[in-house]
Amino acid sequence: MLVRKNPGIYLSSLWSFRPPLLLLLFIFILRIPYAEMCSSYTPPVPTKPPEDPSETRYINLYLLSDHSHCQRFKNIGDQRLYMTVLANGVRATFSGLPPDLRLVLRLVGISCLSKSEQYSIYETSTRRRGLDGHSALWGLKKYVYQNKTEFEKATVIVMLTAFNFQDRSQTGYSSLGGICTIDNVALISDPDAMYRVQDWVAEHILKLMAIDLGNGLLAKCVRNETESDQCSLEKLNASVTRIPKECFQPRGQEVSRVTSLPGDVVDLFKLCKAMYPKKMDLDYCFEHEISGAHRFIPVYNCELTCCTEKDTIHQTLYRTESIQGLRCGVENKFC
Structure with missing residues (x-):
């Protein structure tokens, strides 16, 4: 009887007697070079890169009431609440601008002026028909400069007054691109203390950042009521990039926030x-x-x-x- 010395190897025999050998064979086949070229290929879904925190623009805001504005409130607690809620209204207004502008408002201080402090600012500004806005703004700049320590954490200082301006068409006064300089102040008329100035405050903060959306353009931008390219991210970025990046770093500790918006409490x-x-x-x-x-x-x-x-x-x-x-x-x- 003839005996076959080298019997052939069959898959069935591999599976029956040496299961690991069959598994190794399949693994080898899968690892053949360029084997993936034979299969369909779906490119990965592109993902948005994580936001760079260094690109966030922090606005360190100090809200100030002159003596006439402070008199509109029963006590200092009411004045602080008003200012805190007003800041929320400004934040909500900013939320209507392109998100990639990355504006973050930080309220870093609130205070009231005494009668004598108000007099020192408006010494040459009071008129029968109201404040001379230009000279009053200069007086405010001088006051802030003389009290650097109080305002050292602020990059923007906004003072509200109960006086009207001589020029009734003006909602407030500020300097274009004044943030982080001696010109980083705005003076705004708020005779009623009824939150009607929230858009004006937002408008003048943006003006200090070299973004000029005056004459009601800001409100139209956030309502999508205009096709002006001044509202576009490209235009807004082109304006604000004139300001050094270090001006937009967070400074100091924020005032405790509240959850209310002006419409909740008025x-x-x-x-x-x-x-x-x-x-x-x-x-x-x-x-x-x-x-x-x-x-x-x-x-x-x-x-x-x-x-x-x-x-x-x-x-x-x-x-x-x-x-x-x-x-x-x-x-x-x-x-």
């Missing part, structure tokens, strides 16, 4: 009275809500409507821009 009846002081019979109501009112998403699609003689044929409506945080329709009051 008395809307008093707000209507302040806006239309000659109308004695005003009530208020809201327009129907057009868009959602997320806490830090601009709610400009909601208008505040001040009304007279509710539910009568002699009713008069006075529509005005909303302030940040109004909850349109929540109270179900309609004219």
Whole structure:
């Protein structure tokens, strides 16, 4: 009987008697060079690179009330609350700008001026018809310079006054690109202390950063009511990049935050009275809500409507821009 000395190797015999050999064979086949070229290839989904914290632009804001503005509040606690909520309103306004601008507002100080301090600033500025804005701004710059230690952590100082300006068309005074210099101050008229100046504060902070969105352009930008290229990220970045990066570093400790926005805390009846002081019979109501009112998403699609003689044929409506945080329709009051 013939005996076969070198029997052939079959896969069945490998599997039956030496299972590890079959496994090694499959692994070898899978590792053949360029084998992946035979299979379909799906490129990886591109991912957004992580944001560079160094690109964040921190604005270190100090809010100051002159003596006339401080007198609008019952006590210093009310003044501090007003300023803190006002800062939230400015943050909400900034949220309507392109996110890649990366603006972060830090409130680093709040204070009130004494009567004598106010006098030293406005010594040559008071007139019968109001403040001379230019000389008052110069007086504020001088005061800040003489009190460097108090304001050393601030890159922007905004002072509110209850006085009107001689030039009633002016909401405030500031210097273009003044951040991080002796010109890093803004003076804004806020006679009512009813949060009506939140957009003006935001506008002048941007002006100090070399972004000029005056004459109501800022409000139009964040409402998407204009096609002006001044609102584009490219234009905004082109302006703000004139400022040295070190001006946008965080400094000092922030004032404790609150969660309220101006629309949460303002008395809307008093707000209507302040806006239309000659109308004695005003009530208020809201327009129907057009868009959602997320806490830090601009709610400009909601208008505040001040009304007279509710539910009568002699009713008069006075529509005005909303302030940040109004909850349109929540109270179900309609004219």
